[in-house]
Amino acid sequence: MGTTPKVIWAVADTRRGVENQAIGLAEAIARHLGDAVTARVTIRDDGYVTLPEHDTPDIWIGCGRPALKLARRHRKIFPGARFVYVQDPRNHYDRFDLIVAPGHDRVRKANAISMIGSPHRVTPDRLAKAEAAFAKHLAALPAPRATVLIGGPNKRFKVTPDVSANLEARIGDLLDAGYSLMLSVSRRTPKALTGALKARFGDDKRVWLFDGTGENPYFAFLAAADLICVTEDSTNMLVEAAATGKPLYSLPLDGDPGKFSRLYGALEAHGALRPLLGPVESWTYTPLDATAQAAREVVLRLGLEPQGAAA
Template sequence: MKPIRLPEPPASPRGIGGVGGGGMTDIFEGGVYGVIRRAVVIGNGFSGSENQGLGLVHALGLSDKKTLYRVTRPRGGINEWMHWLPVSVHKKLYIIISQIYGYSRILFSGRGRKLMPVPAENGVAGLSSILEADVKKIVTMARETFDKEGPLLVVASGRDTISIASSIKRLASDNVFVVQIQHPRSHLERFDLVITPQHDYYPLTPRAQEQVPRFLRRWITPREPPDSHVVLTTGALHQVDSAALRSAASAWHDEFAPVAKPLLVVNIGGPTRYCRYGGDLAKQLTASLHNVIASCGSVRISFSRRTPEKISNIVVKELGNHPKVYIWNGEEPNPHMGHLAWADAFIITADSVSMLSEACSTGKPVYVIGAERCTWKFVEFHKTLRERGLVRLLTGLEDMSESWSYPPLNDTAEAASRVHQALAQRGWRLRP
């Protein structure tokens, strides 16, 4: 019998991959031009915001192929009054004022904060190697490496990153796929995909419109309802998934396995303009903990960077010497992931969307304190969590040995799935 000779596969475009330009792997995978193998994350220097971009990239399987850039603002003193300005304008004004007044402490140390000069690079919390976000450099990199590396995924999170991300999309639209996390308010067509919490659209509801003066609506509300390339989430994106929890459970086993159960973890944030509180909430919290502590094996308390000293002092004074209570002192290593993995229940202050979103991804009981002090879109956020059975309001009468559960909040994985779909519509995909 005569052997059958199969035709040779066609060469890869532009001779990419394989000996002599054959590149069979690239041919059957769609070529380098349609496969995203790397990502750029653009953050704003705030962990709650940057964690969303990092979480999405992690869920997409690109954690080992990411570069983190940062849009920074000068902070402290008079700078706190200029955060409503575009970041580029803010920096220029800061430099001009600094030169005129010679870094006057009187001018810049208002509100009890220290002057923070414009950093040459992002030297914050050991992240000195993070690059300042520069549109021209990122665009040039995306264009010049496209033939070899393929398209670039750009994930930006936070208000200050909007202009950077939209400029990258405008200048390199054929080479990038741009995802903006958190609502840009207007001109959503500037991005390939927008990922934002559902409560960001609360300002469009009739109830919210009653609270907003007409002349301010265009500045503080979205201009239009969500369209087909807007992904709505319940809470914030993050890096906590089942694999991360299993890893944390193993890493923190020696410290948490001997701890008496049930273990109650208390995460305390800090007041915001939408959730205003002070020592009164700290006293309410400590009173509730005194009531429920009998049903706990142990209690571990953590403060965030935003927690005012007045609040932490009240908690430490009231509970610091209790034999069942351990208060983390802020020193490394941070036990946050260990808490998420090993806790039997959580109490979390209402101000932090991020902390609540992470806790609700565990499927374990989450109690919220301070929700009645929240206003505006935070009201809608907490209402949604309660309606879905993800959280309950803390009354101080709970028996922490009685457990309850719910389908874990899975916003990050669902958002990642939508990214896959949007890429497929463009004819692109992520590396397998």
């Protein structure tokens, strides 16, 4: 690859959670190498691929099913690139030089790297910048502060009326315990639940409720929190929250977590995660550094030489 900066492509479709995994690993590798540039390759819903200005990648990192298909074609176009896939490529293991897979997927292949959860973009620097950018809004919320991140139904979990009522009650308990709230819903959150939360908490001056309108304060919410609560369906957000070192509580939904129970167990074993069953507590643990660890392993396995400080 010579002495010029290495080019890392992050290849994914338009889903935010998928995109963040590819970009998160690309950025972590770039930080580790110290002399690299990252570029986003977007696979649109219509199949059109938006290529970056850096037209030849040294490292190609993909995530999501559309990236699986594109990898086959790009391996022929860019024979000198090293190909990495995030998640389980399911029967396409030989398409990639390396696979970075969640430990709960139990991918047992010679070219697989296992990590707790999936790569993400949470770093101390990004958190600090986000907190500074939203400092005026955050200052209106007296400490202590709790961040509550609410996902929604998926293949494994449902948000029933009983679940919604329980979530609303637990959020109210945090307010009663003296916490200001930074509350965020997602695109998957049922409209009825979002409406109920707005009706109950929307006018409270100790609550900042983000419903997707305007600039997203997600990183600022993580940075400014004294504790974080995340619904158990949101595995990416659970791992991202664990990267902060803040006390992390899971909020139950209705369903069977299946393989994700192994992820919850890993987060609990790390000291990060507890179920929210009663009064909240405060505790400390080492921030989960799984993305940086995976990046270092990728660099090692690919035989690349870091030119700057490790991530």
